[in-house]
Amino acid sequence: DVKVTQSSRYLVKRTGEKVFLECVQDMDHENMFWYRQDPGLGLRLIYFSYDVKMKEKGDIPEGYSVSREKKERFSLILESASTNQTSMYLCASRGLGRSNQPQHFGDGTRLSIL
Amino acid sequence: TQLLEQSPQFLSIQEGENLTVYCNxxxxxxxxxxxxxxxxxxxxxxxxxxxxxxxxxxxxxxxQFGDARKDSSLHITAAQPGDTGLYLCAGDGGANSKLTFGKGITLSVRP
Structure with missing residues (x-):
C-alpha cells in the first residue's frame, strides 16, 4: 500500500513565524501536491510538483512556497505565517503513466496560527 | 476551468434509509x-x-458514470453509521493531468 506521511498531525505557530510542513511518500510517485481544506471551500490546490526541483502554482499559492529536493519529499513553507493560514493541510502523491491513477493522501496537518 | 458541483452539500439521514448524491x-x-x-x-x-x-x-x-462522462452519482442502500463522512468526487482530465475536486458532500447517518 502507498503511504503518504505528514510530519505533524497538529501544529500551533505564531504570526510571522516561518513554518515548514513536511510530506514523504514511499511509492516513487512523480507527482506530489499540497492542498488546504476549509469548511465550505473544499480542497484548494496550493502547489504541485511533477518531478524533483519542478514546481507549479496551484489555485492559491500566495503566502506559500514549496521545495522538492528529493523525489519522495515535498515540503510546504509558510514564509511569514498569518492567522488566515489556519487550516487543515493535506499532502498527496500520484503516479504517472496510465490514466485514472488515484491520489494518495496523508492524514493531514491541522495548523493553527495564533 | 473545469468545475465539479456536488449536491446536496449536507445530508443527515436515519440508519437504514437509501440515498443518492450527485457530482455534475x-x-x-x-x-x-x-x-x-x-x-x-x-x-x-x-x-x-x-x-x-x-x-x-x-x-x-x-x-454510476454518466453516458457523456460529465457527471456521476453515488447511491447508498440501507445506510449505516459507518457511512458517515465527507464524499468527494474528482475528475481526471487525462493522462498525467491534475485532478479537479468537488467541494464534497457531508453525510451523517444517525443510529
Missing part, C-alpha cells in the same frame, strides 16, 4: 473518482469510473 460538470472527464474522508484522516479512494454509463458496486454503494 459541464466538462468531459476521462474518468471520475470518488473518495471518502473521515474526521481526522485524509481522503481515501472508493472507486474510479471510466466508461460512459459504467456502473460499479462496492457492497452497499453503487456508483
Amino acid at each position: 460538470s459541464s466538462s468531459v472527464f476521462s474518468s471520475l473518482q470518488w473518495y471518502r474522508q473521515e474526521p481526522g484522516e485524509g481522503p481515501v479512494l472508493l472507486v474510479t469510473v471510466v466508461t460512459g454509463g459504467e456502473v460499479k458496486k462496492l457492497k452497499r454503494l453503487t456508483f
